[in-house]
Amino acid sequence: MTPRHPLIAENISCQYGQTTIVDAASLTLTPGQITALLGPSGAGKSTLLRLFSGLETPSAGRILHGDTILSDGAINIPPERRRIGIVFQDFALFPNLTATENITFGLSHLPKPEQASLAADWLARISLSARADAYPHQMSGGEQQRVAIARALAPDPVALLMDEPFSGLDPALRDDVRQTALDAIASLGIPTLLVTHDAAEAMLFADHLAIMREGKITQQGTPDKLYAQPVDEPTALALGPIIKLTGKWDATTKTIRTTLGDVPAPAPKSDTANIGIRPEAFTLDPTSPVQARVLSARRNGAMIQLAIERDNTQATILISANHDIDLSNPLGLRLNPALAFIL
Amino acid sequence: MPAFAQSLKPKLRNAGANLPLGLTTLILGAPIIGCLLIGLLAGGGETWTHISGTFLWSSIGATLALIALTGIFISLTAIPAAWLITMYRFPGRSIFGWLLILPLAAPGYVLAFSYSDLLGVAGPIQSFIREASGLSARDYWFPNVRSLTGCAFVMAAALYPYVYLTARAAFSMQSASTLEAATLLGANRRARFWRVALPAARPAIAAGLALALMETAADYGAADFLGVRTLTVSVYRAWASFGDAAAGARLALILVALTLFLQWLERWQRGAAGFQASTTRWRAAPPNKLNGLSALWASLICALIFSWGFGLPVTHLVSLAIDARAETPPIGEALWNSVRLASIAAALAFAIALIIALGAHHRQKLSRLASLIATSGYAMPGAVLALGALYMIARLPLAQSSSAALTLLIIVYIARFAAAGIQPMQAALQAAPRSYTAAARSLGASPARRILRLDLPIIAPGAAAAALILFVETLKELPATLMLRPFNWDTLAVRAYVYASDERLPAAALPSLTITLAGLLPVILLSRQLSRPRKGQPI
Numbered sequence: 001m002t003p004r005h006p007l008i009a010e011n012i013s014c015q016y017g018q019t020t021i022v023d024a025a026s027l028t029l030t031p032g033q034i035t036a037l038l039g040p041s042g043a044g045k046s047t048l049l050r051l052f053s054g055l056e057t058p059s060a061g062r063i064l065h066g067d068t069i070l071s072d073g074a075i076n077i078p079p080e081r082r083r084i085g086i087v088f089q090d091f092a093l094f095p096n097l098t099a100t101e102n103i104t105f106g107l108s109h110l111p112k113p114e115q116a117s118l119a120a121d122w123l124a125r126i127s128l129s130a131r132a133d134a135y136p137h138q139m140s141g142g143e144q145q146r147v148a149i150a151r152a153l154a155p156d157p158v159a160l161l162m163d164e165p166f167s168g169l170d171p172a173l174r175d176d177v178r179q180t181a182l183d184a185i186a187s188l189g190i191p192t193l194l195v196t197h198d199a200a201e202a203m204l205f206a207d208h209l210a211i212m213r214e215g216k217i218t219q220q221g222t223p224d225k226l227y228a229q230p231v232d233e234p235t236a237l238a239l240g241p242i243i244k245l246t247g248k249w250d251a252t253t254k255t256i257r258t259t260l261g262d263v264p265a266p267a268p269k270s271d272t273a274n275i276g277i278r279p280e281a282f283t284l285d286p287t288s289p290v291q292a293r294v295l296s297a298r299r300n301g302a303m304i305q306l307a308i309e310r311d312n313t314q315a316t317i318l319i320s321a322n323h324d325i326d327l328s329n330p331l332g333l334r335l336n337p338a339l340a341f342i343l
Numbered sequence: 344m345p346a347f348a349q350s351l352k353p354k355l356r357n358a359g360a361n362l363p364l365g366l367t368t369l370i371l372g373a374p375i376i377g378c379l380l381i382g383l384l385a386g387g388g389e390t391w392t393h394i395s396g397t398f399l400w401s402s403i404g405a406t407l408a409l410i411a412l413t414g415i416f417i418s419l420t421a422i423p424a425a426w427l428i429t430m431y432r433f434p435g436r437s438i439f440g441w442l443l444i445l446p447l448a449a450p451g452y453v454l455a456f457s458y459s460d461l462l463g464v465a466g467p468i469q470s471f472i473r474e475a476s477g478l479s480a481r482d483y484w485f486p487n488v489r490s491l492t493g494c495a496f497v498m499a500a501a502l503y504p505y506v507y508l509t510a511r512a513a514f515s516m517q518s519a520s521t522l523e524a525a526t527l528l529g530a531n532r533r534a535r536f537w538r539v540a541l542p543a544a545r546p547a548i549a550a551g552l553a554l555a556l557m558e559t560a561a562d563y564g565a566a567d568f569l570g571v572r573t574l575t576v577s578v579y580r581a582w583a584s585f586g587d588a589a590a591g592a593r594l595a596l597i598l599v600a601l602t603l604f605l606q607w608l609e610r611w612q613r614g615a616a617g618f619q620a621s622t623t624r625w626r627a628a629p630p631n632k633l634n635g636l637s638a639l640w641a642s643l644i645c646a647l648i649f650s651w652g653f654g655l656p657v658t659h660l661v662s663l664a665i666d667a668r669a670e671t672p673p674i675g676e677a678l679w680n681s682v683r684l685a686s687i688a689a690a691l692a693f694a695i696a697l698i699i700a701l702g703a704h705h706r707q708k709l710s711r712l713a714s715l716i717a718t719s720g721y722a723m724p725g726a727v728l729a730l731g732a733l734y735m736i737a738r739l740p741l742a743q744s745s746s747a748a749l750t751l752l753i754i755v756y757i758a759r760f761a762a763a764g765i766q767p768m769q770a771a772l773q774a775a776p777r778s779y780t781a782a783a784r785s786l787g788a789s790p791a792r793r794i795l796r797l798d799l800p801i802i803a804p805g806a807a808a809a810a811l812i813l814f815v816e817t818l819k820e821l822p823a824t825l826m827l828r829p830f831n832w833d834t835l836a837v838r839a840y841v842y843a844s845d846e847r848l849p850a851a852a853l854p855s856l857t858i859t860l861a862g863l864l865p866v867i868l869l870s871r872q873l874s875r876p877r878k879g880q881p882i
Contacts, residue, residue: 053785055781078784080788080789086781090778092779093782095774105788106787108788
């Protein structure tokens, strides 16, 4: 097995003519971890992936594998010599080759018998031994996806890059394939990048999460940290809905006081501050000073979605409860400050 | 490896890939550039004064009138045929679906030979009229094929399939939901066609029509034979009768301008609308069953159009050839010449098309220029390219020999037809996953391995079609062959034309039929591709 090193982007930029696609982005892919890159389409995620792989040349910055420079102003190792596996959104299986031939394509440096036995191993791992001689057009989307992952991993790459690999799949199929694939990848201990525009997918599978917007990485860290402590409103919204409130600074309690509860915070620049609160930041507490009127209650999967109103402020929150909510009486709500943040 | 060598390597690799593309661009561009240069710089001599004083304006007029009339004939036949085949079920529909494409196999001049005999004074139809009525040839009126209208009638017969094919594709691309919505909004059968289907198919129809009319403007054989002095005929005459290639080239510039205008017209028609986007909610319109009289009408209309474009003229040629089998001179040598020439030209044009298609796929810088030049070559009449090639050769220190002449002819064929080969190859590459090359690179495949193991096998089905198309197009080509061939060196097309011009139509029948027969091969391939539905591609 190849020794494991991180894959590092240092202040990397990429321009097409006058347009800056990636703007001084820095991101480290740690061995054994899945790093998710989340952002809307056109944010530059795929370009950053192509910069890692060598399919694009940076206009500034460096790409390193451990201590080895892959790209900088003078050097640009072509993708053929980087040994980085890629899984594409369209799977990019070679249409003229069978599943086995697709998997052995990257193994041409090995003797034939070894290629065959490796391919057979991989087909067994992805439960497709029966489809060894099938051509891509004869396979379902999920089967093609698994072959694409096996093809990328079979040559024992130094890293794996995946560009929206699960978005082309049927939702019913997606969860299963995704779990199997990501478990297998995590067990290899290589740095892995998962480019996605699906926030739930990114938070569920990433060890490290980076949010990208307009070519820049706006924030990175663990999914928990980014969800609870986003740096700004767009970053907060990238991971889910928020309730926006304005609060007043209270120097004695060192909190920002809002209609829906107090948020401990350092002193802001002015008297008031904008606060963002995740909808599930509330628990039911009859003794709480925050008593809100309930406008409607609906079950939303495991949680109950409530439309509430207090002091002319309306909000939609999610609470966990296993009983009906009484709409006629005010409801006591307690805010968990860990899920509230200054915007 | 030192850093400078690292950065030098990709540059060298680029040069390696650009060299074949550069050569390709040069070969394709030479005849075109030659013609432009000669026309602009040297075209203004005595002959030009003579031409502009005599037949310049009448040639322009005849060309425009021929284009207009042919366009009308094509629209009146191809669009209804396409509509009937896509929207309705009636007896013979599936057979007519591909029978209607067959005229693509026969060049316009072959149909012209056949129709001039079939409808001529001594032809079977007029003879029958005289026998049945007892009248003599001077006592009745009969439409004259050797006229502008006759020529448009023949050209439309040969070229309507271009519009039939594009219109059919466009009609079948529209979703049933659109037409159902129109029905629910109160549109009857006529309104659905005029107000919904036709406007949506307009860009596709314009594209097919532009192609057909460009071919009409470029035609030499049919127009010359039927006595219509179009610009193309004048270009040839300026060279053949006055021996003044430069004056011919200046005429050719007008022709090229006309071709560019047709292309612009097509783009403008297409406008910003582009092609109708097919959504995932696309649903094929199920053909409605026609009954009784309407079914009979539909079958009759299709049968008439097929007879006009293929059935009647080709049957007549067959009967001519059979009647004249004793006097027909052997065509063995001409056939051998044709096959040799077409094979070499097709093989070279194929290689060039492959270089351009692969270059475009790998985003080589020069490939855009090369394919632009290939496309303009395809839009240029053969006579014009031949003039350009003659001009270029006169300025090169080369011996005048028959092998030099044949080399020149092959270059002209390549310049004229390479684009026809690029298109099917690009279609094959586009059907493959977009990022397969990136995937191969990430798996460590060298450029040579990518081309041998992936690009070529992926291109193969398209390449087979391309090779066949290139072979048949070169086999059919007439004006450039007439101008550039060595003395007494005949191809089938030349033989057919020379016999027909000498009023020896029965002798022209056999070579004409042979060309048509060869032309049937790619047409049958095409119709098979059309009838085989592909995943996600409604036909």
